[in-house]
Amino acid sequence: MDILHCDLDAFFASVEQRDQPELKGKPVIIGAPPNSRGVVSTCSYEARVFGVRSAMPSSQAYRLCPQAIFLPPDMKRYREASQQVFAILAEYTPIIEALSIDEAFLDVSASHAIFGSSMEIGIQIRHRVKTELGLNISVGIGANKFLAKLATNLCKPDGIMEFTEDMVTNLLPTLPVDHLWGIGAVSTRHLNRSGIYTVQDLLEAPRQLLKTLLGSNTDFVLDLARGVDNRPVTPYEEVKSIGNELTFPQDISDQQVIEQVLLELAEKVAHRLRIAQRKCQTVTVKLRTPDFQTFSRSITSPTAIDDQRSIFDTAWMLYQHSGLEGKPLRLVGLTASRLQDGRYEQPSLFSDPGQDIDSIIYRLNEKFTQGTIKRAVLINPVGHNIDQDTVGPKPTK
Numbered sequence: 429m430d431i432l433h434c435d436l437d438a439f440f441a442s443v444e445q446r447d448q449p450e451l452k453g454k455p456v457i458i459g460a461p462p463n464s465r466g467v468v469s470t471c472s473y474e475a476r477v478f479g480v481r482s483a484m485p486s487s488q489a490y491r492l493c494p495q496a497i498f499l500p501p502d503m504k505r506y507r508e509a510s511q512q513v514f515a516i517l518a519e520y521t522p523i524i525e526a527l528s529i530d531e532a533f534l535d536v537s538a539s540h541a542i543f544g545s546s547m548e549i550g551i552q553i554r555h556r557v558k559t560e561l562g563l564n565i566s567v568g569i570g571a572n573k574f575l576a577k578l579a580t581n582l583c584k585p586d587g588i589m590e591f592t593e594d595m596v597t598n599l600l601p602t603l604p605v606d607h608l609w610g611i612g613a614v615s616t617r618h619l620n621r622s623g624i625y626t627v628q629d630l631l632e633a634p635r636q637l638l639k640t641l642l643g644s645n646t647d648f649v650l651d652l653a654r655g656v657d658n659r660p661v662t663p664y665e666e667v668k669s670i671g672n673e674l675t676f677p678q679d680i681s682d683q684q685v686i687e688q689v690l691l692e693l694a695e696k697v698a699h700r701l702r703i704a705q706r707k708c709q710t711v712t713v714k715l716r717t718p719d720f721q722t723f724s725r726s727i728t729s730p731t732a733i734d735d736q737r738s739i740f741d742t743a744w745m746l747y748q749h750s751g752l753e754g755k756p757l758r759l760v761g762l763t764a765s766r767l768q769d770g771r772y773e774q775p776s777l778f779s780d781p782g783q784d785i786d787s788i789i790y791r792l793n794e795k796f797t798q799g800t801i802k803r804a805v806l807i808n809p810v811g812h813n814i815d816q817d818t819v820g821p822k823p824t825k
């Protein structure tokens with residue numbers, strides 16, 4: 429039981445309630461104003477009683493709880509509070525994996541000699557965050573990341589819980605399938621339609637059925653259903669990224685409009701990269717469907733890029749292979765990460781001076797008729813053209 433999952437309760441709202449005591453005990457909603465198309469970022473537990481949730485449209489939150497106090501997010505203050513919390517966590521172990529601004533895994537396997545059992549460490553962390561920072565943090569303890577996070581979800585808010593071996597045997601099988609990592613609303617609907625409601629149902633389901641419902645996730649999910657999760661707690665550097673996103677006034681499915689939006693986002697991201705003198709290796713496209721499900725598609729290339737064209741080409745390719753192409757979307761985002769110093773050229777083993785030309789040719793042919801333009805080497809001496817598709821794979825850049 430060496431893994432702790434620490435998660436601040438209603439973090440943004442709690443910071444506001446701490447700093448403005450007149451908000452204590454009141455429904456507080458952090459996010460877009462109720463008359464906008466934006467969404468709720470966080471809300472206090474007093475607002476949750478009315479059914480308000482994160483990612484809900486603010487207009488809907490207002491209908492549920494008109495007496496709520498709506499506040500715009502003050503990220504600077506939240507980041508400051510987050511850093512103070514992480515500084516406390518770091519006193520107990522160097523192996524910390526931040527999941528977000530208010531959530532982290534800790535591997536405390538080497539900390540027991542100094543700080544006691546995992547439960548004792550969890551109690552200390554909760555006490556210190558409460559008394560030193562005035563915030564509630566819930567702590568789940570387990571033999572692995574999945575069980576620790578599951579414990580937190582079961583004991584929130586303001587709780588601490590150890591997911592024991594006994595619970596793996598007796599409690600886990602009785603839980604609804606959506607308690608398993610990676611089983612979202614859509615998978616849950618599919619599973620329920622096949623009569624699979626609990627973790628036990630899932631363990632007893634025919635493997636072939638699960639394969640069709642969960643695809644490549646099947647083995648991972650089955651492991652979780654047995655309480656097995658071998659992923660280590662992986663500390664990493666603060667994620668540095670540059671991104672822009674756009675929420676549409678109406679849902680958009682027209683691919684030409686999406687292409688235009690990605691072009692504009694690529695231009696903004698490229699501009700910000702150049703101002704920051706950075707190049708990126710990873711490009712991520714974020715797509716949100718009308719039911720508020722958010723999907724990310726990323727690709728990491730050995731060559732760092734900072735120009736609009738390359739960023740757009742990568743983003744467009746990701747969109748085209750997202751499985752959401754042509755589907756209605758309410759938000760599109762584009763993020764550049766794995767940032768490198770952009771002031772120097774980064775030579776790469778894989779760089780090929782010809783690939784830009786290939787890409788241009790490919791795109792022109794895509795736009796117009798195949799074979800509109802091709803390299804001279806592809807025109808054979810006899811005079812007729814070789815079909816470009818047969819001479820090699822299309823450049824994917």
Ligand SMILES: [Mg+2]
Nearest residue numbers: 435436437530
């Ligand atoms: Mg939280």
